[in-house]
Amino acid sequence: MAEENENKRKKMEKPQKKKQKRESEKEEEQESKEAEAKSGVQTQVKNNSNKKRKQVFPFGNYKHYYGYRIGPGREVEEDPRIKVLKKEWFEGKDCLDIGCNSGVVTIQIAKNFKCKSILGLDIDSGLIEDAFWCLRKFVKMESAQKKQASDSNAKAVQEVNRSEQCSTLSSEGTSKSSSHHSSEERDLSDIVSFRRENFVQSHRPLDKYYDTILCLSVTKWIHLNWGDDGLITLFTKIWRLLHPGGIFVLEPQPWESYEKNRKVSETTASNYHSIMFRPEHFQEILLDKIGFRKVEDVTSGLSGTRTGFDRPIFAFYK
Numbered sequence: 001m002a003e004e005n006e007n008k009r010k011k012m013e014k015p016q017k018k019k020q021k022r023e024s025e026k027e028e029e030q031e032s033k034e035a036e037a038k039s040g041v042q043t044q045v046k047n048n049s050n051k052k053r054k055q056v057f058p059f060g061n062y063k064h065y066y067g068y069r070i071g072p073g074r075e076v077e078e079d080p081r082i083k084v085l086k087k088e089w090f091e092g093k094d095c096l097d098i099g100c101n102s103g104v105v106t107i108q109i110a111k112n113f114k115c116k117s118i119l120g121l122d123i124d125s126g127l128i129e130d131a132f133w134c135l136r137k138f139v140k141m142e143s144a145q146k147k148q149a150s151d152s153n154a155k156a157v158q159e160v161n162r163s164e165q166c167s168t169l170s171s172e173g174t175s176k177s178s179s180h181h182s183s184e185e186r187d188l189s190d191i192v193s194f195r196r197e198n199f200v201q202s203h204r205p206l207d208k209y210y211d212t213i214l215c216l217s218v219t220k221w222i223h224l225n226w227g228d229d230g231l232i233t234l235f236t237k238i239w240r241l242l243h244p245g246g247i248f249v250l251e252p253q254p255w256e257s258y259e260k261n262r263k264v265s266e267t268t269a270s271n272y273h274s275i276m277f278r279p280e281h282f283q284e285i286l287l288d289k290i291g292f293r294k295v296e297d298v299t300s301g302l303s304g305t306r307t308g309f310d311r312p313i314f315a316f317y318k
């Protein structure tokens, strides 16, 4: 009798459990749709056999990209590529960073090389939100560091005054430190800005020109999503947006890495097979078809300057 009752109970529970499972799957689907709508770009959620959700980033629009590249929670540490970039490409210059992700490298370039301005563009609005958040974090950190420095500076001046009781030195010391601050320190938020934009497909009027344009680890994504035409559009637009003598800094991903990402969407899978221009042809295209000139002392031969990730970075003059 007890066994019969237990079986009945189990039978009644089964449809209930199935219903709960269906509801939770629906909720997950809804969540993922909301995330897509928020980011403004299509991200996909793949179900594998264990029903684990796997997010796909069809534009290389990875979240926590710098956590992955530099190490988790280490966004404030310098990206190793910064070491191979030249200060003179950025100092006092108007710069554009195409495919800026969450803006960490854009901000580091502004901070280290004292750009006049730098605009970071990304196709993913969620990443642009992250970039603004990151900028606020850097600005806060910077002002805390400045305050700490000026406090210890003031303390040091006080100590000198006290020990030497030399009024001339004290006034000189104070005025020197304040003039140093006002001349060299502009708030990062006056220099750095971000905007959501699909660089390949946007039709903004060319009303602003740049001294330096960066395109770091973005060509593969543009190439896979918009094919050879997209790549040529990218290079041509960059050319048009540069002042004469302006610099294009390019870090292309190697062809072997395309294979790993070719299946992120149907579009990428189909473009992968029709791509004719391989990354090893980019230099030739930029020099012979677009009209750039190579910055000889930065890249030697085809290898270019190697970063910590063993990828060459090339620089070209307009």
Ligand SMILES: C[S@@+](CC[C@H](N)C(=O)[O-])C[C@H]1O[C@@H](n2cnc3c(N)ncnc32)[C@H](O)[C@@H]1O
Pocket: 059, 060, 061, 062, 065, 098, 099, 100, 101, 102, 105, 121, 122, 123, 124, 127, 197, 198, 199, 200, 201, 215, 216, 217, 218, 221, 222
């Ligand atoms: C792999 S990440 C590289 C981020 C950064 N440039 C770096 O190297 O540290 C590629 C970035 O390019 C962006 N992206 C891809 N296609 C784009 C497009 N058509 N317009 C603007 N951004 C794009 C992605 O959203 C992603 O954030």
